[in-house]
Structures are given as structure tokens and as C-alpha cells.
Amino acid sequence: MSKDLKQKIYIAGHRGMVGSAIVRNLEAKGFNNFVTRTHGELDLTNQAKVAAFFEQEKPDQVYLAAAKVGGIHANNTYPAEFIYNNLMVQSNVIHHAFLAGVKRLLFLGSSCIYPQLANQPMREEVLLTGKLEPTNEPYAIAKIAGIKMCESYNRQYGASHGIDYRSVMPTNLYGPGDNYHPENSHVIPALIRRFHEAKMSNAPEVVIWGTGTPRREFLYVDDMAAASIFVMDLDKKIYDQYTEPMQSHINVGFGSDVTIAELAKAVGDAVGYQGKIGFDRSKLDGSPRKWMDSGRLNQLGWAAKVSLQQGLVLAYSDFVRTQ
Numbered sequence: 001m002s003k004d005l006k007q008k009i010y011i012a013g014h015r016g017m018v019g020s021a022i023v024r025n026l027e028a029k030g031f032n033n034f035v036t037r038t039h040g041e042l043d044l045t046n047q048a049k050v051a052a053f054f055e056q057e058k059p060d061q062v063y064l065a066a067a068k069v070g071g072i073h074a075n076n077t078y079p080a081e082f083i084y085n086n087l088m089v090q091s092n093v094i095h096h097a098f099l100a101g102v103k104r105l106l107f108l109g110s111s112c113i114y115p116q117l118a119n120q121p122m123r124e125e126v127l128l129t130g131k132l133e134p135t136n137e138p139y140a141i142a143k144i145a146g147i148k149m150c151e152s153y154n155r156q157y158g159a160s161h162g163i164d165y166r167s168v169m170p171t172n173l174y175g176p177g178d179n180y181h182p183e184n185s186h187v188i189p190a191l192i193r194r195f196h197e198a199k200m201s202n203a204p205e206v207v208i209w210g211t212g213t214p215r216r217e218f219l220y221v222d223d224m225a226a227a228s229i230f231v232m233d234l235d236k237k238i239y240d241q242y243t244e245p246m247q248s249h250i251n252v253g254f255g256s257d258v259t260i261a262e263l264a265k266a267v268g269d270a271v272g273y274q275g276k277i278g279f280d281r282s283k284l285d286g287s288p289r290k291w292m293d294s295g296r297l298n299q300l301g302w303a304a305k306v307s308l309q310q311g312l313v314l315a316y317s318d319f320v321r322t323q
């Protein structure tokens with residue numbers, strides 16, 4: 001099934017950072033029978049339109065990379081939009097994919113599904129063992145519902161309808177197609193913009209909020225796309241050996257983390273910024289460490305390829321190209 005290059009593949013969110021990387025990676029493998037719709041052409045929160053779309057297209061596989069995504073500021077400001085949009089998009093896509101006979105679906109979640117105080121690195125098993133971080137709780141609850149929806153459909157219809165719906169939980173991602181908005185972006189695109197602007201204006205120093213000591217993990221988006229295709233195409237027997245029916249999601253991380261100070265230095269180097277890097281220690285740091293345990297995926301035979309240094313150079317050239 002997975003080697004059939006003619007199979008019809010729907011990538012929901014194909015213009016987003018991850019969706020576009022999945023299309024790029026599938027194309028590089030020789031797949032070319034894609035179904036796509038922009039947000040303008042098909043609002044995935046609209047159940048009747050999603051039902052009609054699946055009935056018409058009947059794809060073989062679905063990558064569910066459409067979601068309402070944002071940083072802390074956006075999650076804090078628009079909690080209703082985050083929970084409503086994500087629950088609607090994923091419920092409509094998963095349910096109508098099922099009704100249209102889609103056998104394989106991959107749902108993209110996020111590392112924020114894990115409890116705020118989870119042991120590090122975070123294993124898949126810590127899901128639902130503690131309280132979530134309050135700022136992105138609505139988003140995380142939607143993502144957890146997405147995993148549980150895939151599992152529930154597998155448990156009820158897996159044997160009778162031959163469906164196999166899987167979930168992957170990426171760590172922080174960056175790369176081409178990222179959102180460089182000054183307020184609503186994640187840490188890497190925000191730092192790329194700040195270092196770029198400091199370089200262009202010959203600013204002597206870039207000041208980073210906090211102590212620079214918290215540790216975070218980052219994965220280049222094409223590695224994420226490759227991991228998504230790898231998990232989608234894994235033989236069912238092997239996937240089942242490494243997962244449980246009610247514990248079926250797979251972490252996708254880089255494998256190691258860096259301090260924010262190390263990250264800032266690496267971004268400065270990728271941008272070619274010559275000035276100093278300072279830290280405003282009066283600002284809050286956030287969690288000391290957020291790091292995924294990717295052991296399950298590594299045992300299955302996949303590991304990240306793009307180093308942080310290589311990925312930042314590629315991300316910066318994409319940023320410059322799109323300015």
C-alpha cells in the first residue's frame with residue numbers, strides 16, 4: 001500500500017509550514033496524486049462542506065496538518081478560537097475521512113499535550129497523568145481529543161473497516177514557511193527576525209528575555225515531514241508492536257535540547273550578527289526544560305538528520321527570501 005505511488009493523498013493544511021513540507025517530501029519520494037484545498041476553498045470547521053469534499057474526492061490517505069496554531073500570546077488571547085477551531089477541524093476531517101472509506105490517516109498533535117510537570121524527557125506514557133500548562137490548555141485538550149478520536153475509531157472500526165489512524169506529536173518545529181509575525185510567532189522565527197533587524201541596523205546588542213538557561217528542543221520541519229511519512233507508511237504489525245490501542249501516539253523530537261542562550265548564539269551565527277547577546281534576567285523564564293523522549297520512534301528506525309546549525313541557515317535564507 002505505502003509503496004503505491006499512485007495512491008491519492010489529501011494533505012489538510014498543505015500551505016502551512018508542516019503541510020507544505022509533507023508535500024515537498026512526498027514529491028521527492030515520487031508521489032504526485034495529491035488532493036489539496038486552501039482554507040479559502042474549504043473551511044474545515046464546516047461539517048457539511050467537509051462531508052461533501054470527502055464524498056467527492058475519496059482519498060486513500062490523509063495527513064491532518066491543518067490546525068489553528070500560535071505561540072503563548074495567541075493561545076492566551078484567543079483560547080475560545082483555539083479550542084473550537086481545532087476540535088471542529090479534526091473531528092470533521094477524521095469522521096468524514098472514515099465515512100468516505102479512508103484507510104490511513106495521520107493526525108499531527110503537539111508536545112503541549114503532556115503535563116506541565118512531566119518528568120524529562122517526556123515519554124508517550126505520561127499523557128493524562130497530570131495538569132496541563134494553563135496557557136495552552138484549550139489547544140492541548142483539542143490535541144488530546146484528536147489522539148483519542150483516532151484510537152477510538154481504530155478500536156471500534158479497525159477490524160470491521162480496515163482503518164488505521166495514527167498520531168504523531170512533534171516537538172517545537174522551525175523552517176521554511178514559518179510564521180515570522182513580531183508578536184504571534186514561536187521562539188526561533190522571533191529570534192531570526194530580531195537578529196536580522198539588529199544586523200541590518202548595526203545594533204550593538206540583542207537582549208533576550210530571561211536568564212537564557214531554560215532548555216528546549218527544536219526539529220527542522222523537513223525532518224518532521226520525513227518522520228510523518230515514515231510513521232504513516234510503517235507496517236501495521238510493527239506499529240502495533242510498539243504502541244497500545246489506547247496509547248498509540250508517537251513522539252517526534254530531535255533527540256537532544258539546547259539552552260535558550262545556546263539557541264540565541266546559533267541564530268546569531270546563522271544570521272551573521274556580529275554584536276553582543278544580553279539577557280534581561282528580570283523577565284520570567286518559563287519551564288526549566290521541555291524535552292521529548294523520541295526513543296519509540298528511534299527504535300522503529302527513524303532519527304532526525306538536520307542539525308540545528310544547518311536548519312537555522314536554511315530557515316534564515318527562507319526568511320530573507322520572503323521579506
Ligand SMILES: NC(=O)c1ccc[n+]([C@@H]2O[C@H](COP(=O)([O-])OP(=O)(O)OC[C@H]3O[C@@H](n4cnc5c(N)ncnc54)[C@H](OP(=O)(O)O)[C@@H]3O)[C@@H](O)[C@H]2O)c1
Nearest residue numbers: 013015016017018039043044045066067069108110172173
Ligand atoms: N509549528 C510548530 O512548532 C508545531 C509544533 C508542534 C506541532 N505542530 C502541529 O503541526 C500542525 C501544523 O502546524 P504548522 O506549524 O504547519 O501550522 P501553520 O503553518 O499555521 O499551518 C496550518 C494550516 O492549517 C490551515 N487551517 C487552519 N484552520 C483551517 C480551517 N478551519 N480550514 C482549513 N484550513 C485551515 C491554515 O490555513 P490559514 O493559514 O489560511 O488559516 C494553514 O495552512 C498542527 O497540527 C500543529 O499543531 C506544530
